[in-house]
Amino acid sequence: MSAIAAAYTHGDTDTLRQQLVALLDRPDAAAQIRALDAAGLLTRIIPELEPARSTDQPHIHFLPVLQHMFETVSALAWLLAQIAGEVAPMLPEGIRANPSLAYRSTYQPQLAEHFAGNVGRYPRAALFKFAALLHDIAKPQTLRRNPDGTVSFHEHQTIGGEVAAAIAQRLGFNTEETRYIRLIVREHMRPGQLAILPEITMRAVQRFFTATDDAGPDVLLHLLADHMATRGPLLNVRSWIAQARWIDAMLDTIWGEPLAVTPPLANGNDLMRELGLAPGPQIGALLAAIGEAQADGAITTHEEALALARRMLAKR
Numbered sequence: 513m514s515a516i517a518a519a520y521t522h523g524d525t526d527t528l529r530q531q532l533v534a535l536l537d538r539p540d541a542a543a544q545i546r547a548l549d550a551a552g553l554l555t556r557i558i559p560e561l562e563p564a565r566s567t568d569q570p571h572i573h574f575l576p577v578l579q580h581m582f583e584t585v586s587a588l589a590w591l592l593a594q595i596a597g598e599v600a601p602m603l604p605e606g607i608r609a610n611p612s613l614a615y616r617s618t619y620q621p622q623l624a625e626h627f628a629g630n631v632g633r634y635p636r637a638a639l640f641k642f643a644a645l646l647h648d649i650a651k652p653q654t655l656r657r658n659p660d661g662t663v664s665f666h667e668h669q670t671i672g673g674e675v676a677a678a679i680a681q682r683l684g685f686n687t688e689e690t691r692y693i694r695l696i697v698r699e700h701m702r703p704g705q706l707a708i709l710p711e712i713t714m715r716a717v718q719r720f721f722t723a724t725d726d727a728g729p730d731v732l733l734h735l736l737a738d739h740m741a742t743r744g745p746l747l748n749v750r751s752w753i754a755q756a757r758w759i760d761a762m763l764d765t766i767w768g769e770p771l772a773v774t775p776p777l778a779n780g781n782d783l784m785r786e787l788g789l790a791p792g793p794q795i796g797a798l799l800a801a802i803g804e805a806q807a808d809g810a811i812t813t814h815e816e817a818l819a820l821a822r823r824m825l826a827k828r
Contacts, residue, residue, distance in 0.1 A: 513548060520557055525684045528557065532683070536645075537638035539593060540601045542586035545645060549582075560675055561645075563652035571662050574605075574744040577651045583741035584644045584734075591615055591737055592637050595623045605744035606752075613749055615736070615756060619763045626729055632689040639689060640730055643696035644737060646676040673698030695727050696734060703735040707758055713808045717765050728766065732759045777806050777817035786818055787825065798824060 516535070519528035535544045548554045555562040564577035573580055586604040593600035594615040607613060617623060627637050650672035654665045677694040685693065702720060706712055721728045736759065739752055780795045789795060798821045805811045811820055 513544075513551060513553070516548065516557075517551075517553060520553065525682075529683045529685065532557075532642070533634045533638045536641045537635050539589060539598070541589055541638075541641050542582055542604075543602050545585060546582055549578075558646075558679055560649055560679060564649065567652045567655060569651070569663055569665075573742050574746060575741075577648050580741055581645050581648055583744065584647065584737050585641050587737040587740040588641055588644050588734070590740075591733060592627055592640075595620055595627060597624075604740055606740040606747040609745040610747060610749050613752070617756065617763075618760050619767050622763075622767045623729060623733075631692045632686050634689060636730075639692055640696065640734075643676065643693045644734060646672065646679065646693070647697050647700050647734070647738070648672065649675050649679075649697070669698055669701045692727060695724065696730055699724050699727075699731045700734050700738065703732050703759075703762070704738075707735075707755065714765075715804065715807050717762060720762070721765060729763065732762055735759065776803060777811060777814050778802055778821070782814070782818070783821055787821060 513535075516528060516531045518524075519531055535541060535548070538544060545554065555565075561578060561581075564581065567577040569577060569580070575583055583604060586602060587606065589602065590600040590604050590607060595617070603611075627640070629636050631639050648665075648668060650668040651665045654668040654671060656664045656666065658664060673694045676697040677690050680690040680693045702723065706716060706720060709716075724731045736752070736756060739755060740747060743752075776799070778799070780791070780799060783789055783795055783798055784791065801824060802811070802817045802820055805820055806817070811817055
């Protein structure tokens with residue numbers, strides 16, 4: 513911590529960044545962050561965090577925003593230790609209250625390899641914890657108090673992604689590192705929004721992994737850490753385990769057995785022959801709609817594909 517204080521005092525951005533990453537790479541990163549805050553250094557280095565100290569979020573979260581972000585880092589460090597087969601030196605509140613709870617994944621080897629790598633110049637796990645520290649940084653400026661006593665933070669993740677990117681750039685993180693930090697913060701709500709849908713299509717899953725690029729597993733794991741940090745000692749263990757299983761189902765998409773390629777229900781020649789159409793952009797638009805409906809399971813036969821094309825033509 514003295515090295516961080518000295519680097520901050522002397523305006524040595526490179527040393528400050530390297531020391532922060534080294535701190536975050538430690539298994540007890542959450543305790544180190546809390547100590548940095550207690551010493552008055554954390555919000556001098558990242559003043560954007562200070563408003564979160566007094567921003568409460570009743571009814572769902574058991575901690576104000578800043579403490580919640582500290583607790584998310586703690587839960588994330590515990591998860592990463594579970595993945596690596598190690599014992600976390602510090603336990604999040606959710607595990608203190610439920611000491612027998614463990615994280616189990618079919619894809620533990622793949623997750624371990626993934627988080628053992630780097631993003632840019634630094635360990636992925638360290639930058640992941642840094643993003644977790646910033647994930648709700650825009651909640652104070654998006655706070656809305658509702659008549660029923662609840663609060664909302666509309667688009668805090670989108671605004672927060674840009675705030676986090678500005679902080680990363682100020683600290684001298686390069687383009688790849690900054691992009692990763694922004695992505696985790698910006699996308700951290702997406703898995704939860706997917707998980708509550710009554711049905712998730714393969715197209716929606718593919719859109720998620722396209723949006724998150726190679727950080728899809730990170731964003732999914734952040735959901736588990738955020739969930740644990742939100743509820744703390746009030747954690748519903750069954751709900752959390754169900755969420756962990758849902759994440760494994762999402763990971764099937766990238767790490768599971770390759771899906772069999774399903775042939776299209778209709779092709780361009782079918783449409784021209786059966787519907788009397790000429791070659792052109794209209795054929796491509798119809799095939800795209802048929803392909804989307806087939807992927808979603810809305811149509812399953814050649815006849816249904818042609819019927820869909822006829823309905824589309826009639827509307828036009």
